[in-house]
Amino acid sequence: MGEKRIAVYPGTFDPMTNGHECIIARGLELFDEIIVAVAQDSGKNPLFSLEERVSMVQEVFSRSKNILVVPFSGLLVDFAIRHRARVILRGLRAVSDFDYEFQMALVNRNLQESVQTIFLMSDLRWMYISSTNVRNIAALGGDVRSLVPASVIPHLRRAYSLPASWPGK
Numbered sequence: 001m002g003e004k005r006i007a008v009y010p011g012t013f014d015p016m017t018n019g020h021e022c023i024i025a026r027g028l029e030l031f032d033e034i035i036v037a038v039a040q041d042s043g044k045n046p047l048f049s050l051e052e053r054v055s056m057v058q059e060v061f062s063r064s065k066n067i068l069v070v071p072f073s074g075l076l077v078d079f080a081i082r083h084r085a086r087v088i089l090r091g092l093r094a095v096s097d098f099d100y101e102f103q104m105a106l107v108n109r110n111l112q113e114s115v116q117t118i119f120l121m122s123d124l125r126w127m128y129i130s131s132t133n134v135r136n137i138a139a140l141g142g143d144v145r146s147l148v149p150a151s152v153i154p155h156l157r158r159a160y161s162l163p164a165s166w167p168g169k
Contacts, residue, residue: 005030007087007118008080010037010072013053014046015152016060017134019126023091024067026120033066035083040073047135047159059151077112086115093122093130143167 009024013036027034038054046053054071061067072079080088088108090101098119105117129147137144138156145153145167157166 004084005032005087006035006083006085007031007033007089008035008037008076008083008085009089010039010076010079012039012044012046012131013057014044014048014131015053015134015148015155016057017126017129017131017148018146019091019093019122019129021060021149022123022126023089023120024061027089028064028066030118031087031089033068034089035085036061036067036069037072037076037079038069040071048155052155056152056155060149075111077108077115080115081112088115088117090117090119091122092119093127138162138167141166 007027007030009027011020013020024034024036036057038050038057040050048056050071054069057069061069070083076088080086088105090105092098092101101117101119105119108115108117134144134147134156137147139160141160141162144156148156153167156162157164
């Protein structure tokens with residue numbers, strides 16, 4: 001049997017969305033294992049702590065044997081090499097994502113030629129979803145149940161001190 005095909009799917013996951021979940025599930029059709037790399041130092045100011053973001057992603061994939069959730073800091077290509085991953089998996093929603101992702105892929109390729117970047121287009125129904133949009137909607141008490149995995153709802157409820165009835169009607 002050949003070498004295990006391992007991909008790293010990096011992100012802040014603040015919080016995890018259905019779009020993230022979809023890309024990971026589709027990635028498993030191409031790879032034997034996906035390492036969800038939860039970024040500590042992404043340059044963003046996350047709502048959730050690193051530990052809580054890792055926990056959220058672990059909850060979503062608790063029944064998946066081929067998904068490993070790991071916090072990381074530093075260079076992504078170094079993380080990939082340490083975990084024997086030859087591929088960085090990234091999702092694209094719109095043309096605006098492509099410019100940033102293309103630049104990052106070229107930088108990563110320059111840093112480590114043996115690590116490739118593969119892009120998967122988001123499913124049409126998740127094209128408009130971002131963690132930022134989810135946080136903004138939840139902060140205002142809006143219903144995000146169709147945007148995030150069910151296990152993320154309690155985390156958002158606590159983070160924004162929303163009533164136990166949220167997001168129900």
